[in-house]
Amino acid sequence: MAAESEPVAVPPRAAPLAEALGCTDLVKKVRDGSRRVAIVDGVTLSMPPGRLWALEGPSGSGKTTLLLALGGLLAPTSGDVRVAGRSIVGLRDHHRTRWRREKVGFVFQELQLVRGMSLLENVLLPRVPEGGATAEERARALALLARFGLAELAGRVVDRLSGGERQRGALARALLGAPAVLLLDEPTAHVDAENAARIVELLAELKAGESPPAVLVTTHDPRFAEHGAVDRRLSMRDGRLG
Amino acid sequence: MRRARALFVYALGSLARRGRRSVALALGVALALGLYASALLLADALRAVYRGTLEVAPDLTVQRLVAGRPALIAADALGELEALPGVRSVRPRLWGYLFVEAIEANVVVVAVPSDAPDLRPALAAGSAELRAPAEGPAPALLGSAIAARLALAPGDGLALPDATGELMLLRVAGMLERATASHAADTVLVAETTARRLLGVPAGEVTDLAITLAAPEEAPVIAAEVARRLPMSRVIDRVALERSYALTFDGRAGLVAALFLPMLAALLLMAWDRFSGLGESERREIGVLKAVGWGTSDVLTARLVESLAVTLGGVLLGLLFAYGYVFLLGAPGLQGALFGWSTLSPALRLAPSTSLAQLATLAGLVAGPLVAVALVPAWRAAMLDPDEVLRGG
Numbered sequence A: 001m002a003a004e005s006e007p008v009a010v011p012p013r014a015a016p017l018a019e020a021l022g023c024t025d026l027v028k029k030v031r032d033g034s035r036r037v038a039i040v041d042g043v044t045l046s047m048p049p050g051r052l053w054a055l056e057g058p059s060g061s062g063k064t065t066l067l068l069a070l071g072g073l074l075a076p077t078s079g080d081v082r083v084a085g086r087s088i089v090g091l092r093d094h095h096r097t098r099w100r101r102e103k104v105g106f107v108f109q110e111l112q113l114v115r116g117m118s119l120l121e122n123v124l125l126p127r128v129p130e131g132g133a134t135a136e137e138r139a140r141a142l143a144l145l146a147r148f149g150l151a152e153l154a155g156r157v158v159d160r161l162s163g164g165e166r167q168r169g170a171l172a173r174a175l176l177g178a179p180a181v182l183l184l185d186e187p188t189a190h191v192d193a194e195n196a197a198r199i200v201e202l203l204a205e206l207k208a209g210e211s212p213p214a215v216l217v218t219t220h221d222p223r224f225a226e227h228g229a230v231d232r233r234l235s236m237r238d239g240r241l242g
Numbered sequence B: 001m002r003r004a005r006a007l008f009v010y011a012l013g014s015l016a017r018r019g020r021r022s023v024a025l026a027l028g029v030a031l032a033l034g035l036y037a038s039a040l041l042l043a044d045a046l047r048a049v050y051r052g053t054l055e056v057a058p059d060l061t062v063q064r065l066v067a068g069r070p071a072l073i074a075a076d077a078l079g080e081l082e083a084l085p086g087v088r089s090v091r092p093r094l095w096g097y098l099f100v101e102a103i104e105a106n107v108v109v110v111a112v113p114s115d116a117p118d119l120r121p122a123l124a125a126g127s128a129e130l131r132a133p134a135e136g137p138a139p140a141l142l143g144s145a146i147a148a149r150l151a152l153a154p155g156d157g158l159a160l161p162d163a164t165g166e167l168m169l170l171r172v173a174g175m176l177e178r179a180t181a182s183h184a185a186d187t188v189l190v191a192e193t194t195a196r197r198l199l200g201v202p203a204g205e206v207t208d209l210a211i212t213l214a215a216p217e218e219a220p221v222i223a224a225e226v227a228r229r230l231p232m233s234r235v236i237d238r239v240a241l242e243r244s245y246a247l248t249f250d251g252r253a254g255l256v257a258a259l260f261l262p263m264l265a266a267l268l269l270m271a272w273d274r275f276s277g278l279g280e281s282e283r284r285e286i287g288v289l290k291a292v293g294w295g296t297s298d299v300l301t302a303r304l305v306e307s308l309a310v311t312l313g314g315v316l317l318g319l320l321f322a323y324g325y326v327f328l329l330g331a332p333g334l335q336g337a338l339f340g341w342s343t344l345s346p347a348l349r350l351a352p353s354t355s356l357a358q359l360a361t362l363a364g365l366v367a368g369p370l371v372a373v374a375l376v377p378a379w380r381a382a383m384l385d386p387d388e389v390l391r392g393g
Helices: A063-070 A093-103 A119-130 A135-147 A163-175 A193-206 B002-017 B019-055 B077-082 B144-150 B178-184 B192-199 B216-229 B238-276 B280-291 B296-328 B334-339 B356-383 B386-390
Strands: A021-032 A035-047 A052-056 A078-083 A104-107 A181-185 A214-219 A232-237 B060-066 B069-071 B087-093 B095-100 B105-112 B138-142 B157-161 B167-175 B187-191 B208-213 B233-237
Touching: A021 A063, A035 A063, A052 A063, A052 A193, A063 A078, A063 A181, A063 A214, A078 A093, A093 A104, A093 A119, A093 B296, A104 A163, A119 A135, A119 A163, A119 B002, A135 A163, A163 A181, A163 A193, A193 A214, B002 B019, B002 B296, B019 B238, B019 B296, B019 B334, B019 B356, B060 B216, B077 B087, B077 B208, B077 B216, B095 B157, B095 B192, B105 B192, B138 B144, B138 B192, B144 B167, B167 B192, B187 B192, B208 B216, B216 B233, B216 B238, B233 B238, B280 B296, B296 B356
Parallel strands: A052 A214, A052 A232, A104 A181, A181 A214, B105 B187, B138 B167
Antiparallel strands: A021 A035, A021 A078, B060 B069, B060 B208, B060 B233, B087 B208, B095 B105, B138 B187, B157 B167
């Protein structure tokens, strides 16, 4: 437990103070038959806190893989990833896990809530390894659900929620720990226009909060990419940023 | 501690979410283990019964053989044997079998010698009447099985054929205690004169002689001396009796246990199959947990609690089932297989008697592998990147 309480196993690399999320020469290769193909090919970026960026590109361009690598959910083949000023590449698994839990919020394309559990239980899921949610965290979870229009549904099993409700619930879970970085993979892909607009507005509102996270969103949705709150649009093709 | 408690609560919640599967697995383990443990518990309890029987058995039993078959023995041989060094007492015993047509079974008629001490009151109510029969039908004490088969109660009449074929009316004076059922379920205990008439044994002769020794460990030496003094006799010592009982019970217990083994193996293999594979929903759940910041050890701890709860729950349920089936219900069905040497099977109330180490070993042999096989796939999934798990990699 002593090791877990001290997540810094590897000394952090020097990073610009203003950087919430960054990577340098990031490469992720996968095996395709007898050859290895680069899904992410030498990507470098540096994202300040409080910014909302959209990452666009055709299917198979490597957007999701880049997002997963930036969130510490996928080990890169080479290169460096920095989250909240600390390199997470090379960290031991439990240190990286803890760092991710504290600093990164992730919303998956296909929702990824645990079936059979209530919405509130799902939102509080990241707190279980910390000994369960405190009263303060529980209140924060309920406040987030209320903010996302889900207060009445907190106790409902997620199987009985609509796609939009689940997506907003997943967003509430990602924000529970007040992360420095929020990564969303196609958050409007499986919801109707009304819910998509609502999600875009919610993300835009995050910028106005205290200590706003850096928000990186992969999307095909022009409503999102062209929204006024988006600070920068990145384009990705064949594993490279254009 | 807070972390462990939170993971424990989460794991129990997971079990509840997969309630049907969890219950089916636990019941499978419980059934397999319960049946096998029932055979073990019953065999242990029956061993305790026959050991109790042996404790009151004579050190040596002397029978006379004619043409290699047991025959009546003259009671006056008693004096010669009592004079042997190391012999504490010699008691003549009068007993024999009587076929009762009404129940199509043999009963064992046993005489209470007129000069024998009173039967222990705990053994049978009404035993005093055998020594001092009143006018009217001769009194008899009945074993539990014969009384149950003939639906007899104290005060009822019982007609048994005597040695000449005439029916002799007996009066049921009482019942033998259930504690004696293992060896007296089919016994009719009567006064000596009644027994002689029923069995056709002339005065001065008995069925066998029971010898009590001052030092039981000298039994082989004294048995040899008895055989030398009484040619054409057979001397049975307690060790031989013990061997005979052991062959009866242990052999049957082994057979029954062996019959249950394939069932145990089949059910455990089914449980193994269910435990060792991760369903799609479980795999996704592990991926989600990893993605939201659970470490490998967190996932494994939760999975360990889940599998322990299911297997230990099943093991506990199985042992409780076995205990209740054997000691509360009397092991219906199974008891007949283990205890059915007599046409009139005794209705035993078995006293719990077993080796806890044996049960613990059995529980460990069942629970250990099942917990292990549940952990391996979870460990493999938890070691992967969350993305690989969620994408099915």
